[in-house]
Amino acid sequence: MATSIPIIETRGTHYEVGHQIGVAAREHLRAMHAETCAEYRSTWQQLLRASAPFVAATQQRLPNVLEEMRGVAAGAEIPFDDLFLMSVEELLYEEVRGLEVRNWKLEVGDTRSSPALPTPSPVTRHPSPPKGCSDLAAAPPATRDGHVWLAHNNDLGASSRAHLFVTRFRVTGEPEILAVTVGGWFISIGMNHAGVSLTGNQLNANDSRAGVPRLLIVRDILAQTNLDDALASALMPERASSYNNIIGSQDRRIVNAEGSATAAAVTWAHTDDGIIAHTNHYLAPEMLHLEADAAHRNMSASRCARALDYAQKYRGHIDFEICARLLRDHVYAPWSVCKHAGQSVTVFSAIIDLTELKLWLARGNPCENEFSLYTI
Numbered sequence: 001m002a003t004s005i006p007i008i009e010t011r012g013t014h015y016e017v018g019h020q021i022g023v024a025a026r027e028h029l030r031a032m033h034a035e036t037c038a039e040y041r042s043t044w045q046q047l048l049r050a051s052a053p054f055v056a057a058t059q060q061r062l063p064n065v066l067e068e069m070r071g072v073a074a075g076a077e078i079p080f081d082d083l084f085l086m087s088v089e090e091l092l093y094e095e096v097r098g099l100e101v102r103n104w105k106l107e108v109g110d111t112r113s114s115p116a117l118p119t120p121s122p123v124t125r126h127p128s129p130p131k132g133c134s135d136l137a138a139a140p141p142a143t144r145d146g147h148v149w150l151a152h153n154n155d156l157g158a159s160s161r162a163h164l165f166v167t168r169f170r171v172t173g174e175p176e177i178l179a180v181t182v183g184g185w186f187i188s189i190g191m192n193h194a195g196v197s198l199t200g201n202q203l204n205a206n207d208s209r210a211g212v213p214r215l216l217i218v219r220d221i222l223a224q225t226n227l228d229d230a231l232a233s234a235l236m237p238e239r240a241s242s243y244n245n246i247i248g249s250q251d252r253r254i255v256n257a258e259g260s261a262t263a264a265a266v267t268w269a270h271t272d273d274g275i276i277a278h279t280n281h282y283l284a285p286e287m288l289h290l291e292a293d294a295a296h297r298n299m300s301a302s303r304c305a306r307a308l309d310y311a312q313k314y315r316g317h318i319d320f321e322i323c324a325r326l327l328r329d330h331v332y333a334p335w336s337v338c339k340h341a342g343q344s345v346t347v348f349s350a351i352i353d354l355t356e357l358k359l360w361l362a363r364g365n366p367c368e369n370e371f372s373l374y375t376i
């Protein structure tokens with residue numbers, strides 16, 4: 001089975017880079033757009049109105065990202081508002097849909113005003129979104145060779161496999177970014193030439209709100225030139241919600257920001273002998289009350305337990321081979337690290353040697369496909 005993921009090469013201003021991506025991935029973005037519109041058909045217009053405060057917050061905090069998105073929309077010939085809504089998981093997964101009617105009516109249609117973030121309210125829950133991920137991150141003294149190693153399985157709906165790209169962002173004034181994207185622009189993971197990497201996991205929190213969509217914050221994290229600025233980006237107070245962001249740095253630091261809209265637990269690899277393991281549920285005691293998906297916790301806990309098994313067993317010996325072995329692991333199947341069944345399956349697998357800025361990727365399940373090397 002072919003394992004390589006096609007590359008999109010870009011260069012220029014934010015808008016130019018976005019436009020190049022939109023043109024290169026037009027067929028894929030338009031297919032994703034059609035699928036999303038069909039899924040939300042009856043509520044799409046209502047969701048567009050509800051996305052207005054998200055647009056306003058992003059315009060204020062991340063204007064460059066929004067400018068890049070305008071380029072993508074133009075290049076792909078998709079209405080900008082539709083493309084923006086496709087990035088607002090907080091609305092599409094109904095994490096904050098319940099807030100819309102109660103709190104956002106007055107803000108809708110006034111996208112130029114400063115975003116007034118509504119007070120979190122009880123959340124209307126959507127069935128568990130088809131996303132998951134398993135991560136192991138290791139720095140000295142946990143690694144065999146003193147490098148920083150990251151292992152990541154990305155679990156999504158199987159249809160996402162067809163829309164995967166590796167996108168090289170060469171934006172004037174930013175470090176070059178090499179990222180795995182869905183549709184060329186929506187970033188899953190990546191690293192940049194300044195030696196900053198981002199991997200991580202979807203979380204389901206009960207305090208999501210209007211703000212900068214977590215999916216767009218990812219783009220800003222990878223634009224930073226050092227770990228401290230990347231962490232500050234991940235925890236920007238305007239965030240609508242948060243992933244569990246694992247940020248690595250060539251200076252051998254790795255930080256885990258287990259966030260939500262209003263809170264975050266920050267842990268450092270060096271306080272646990274150089275290791276971080278995480279999947280799709282809250283681990284920090286102070287974050288447990290924010291968990292909105294306790295019913296599916298076991299599907300995540302089994303994968304986390306397995307990553308922790310590897311962390312314990314191979315501490316001091318972690319390298320490419322150990323990362324690859326974990327990512328191909330089937331213990332606790334069907335809720336295994338290499339995931340073949342359920343709403344989400346492993347659509348790509350990644351290993352990063354951040355010290356040497358090397359990224360290996362396997363499309364699909366890594367037990368069935370070889371890793372291919374991509375470099376900055």
Ligand SMILES: [Zn+2]
Binds near residue numbers: 328330340365
């Ligand atoms: Zn497998």
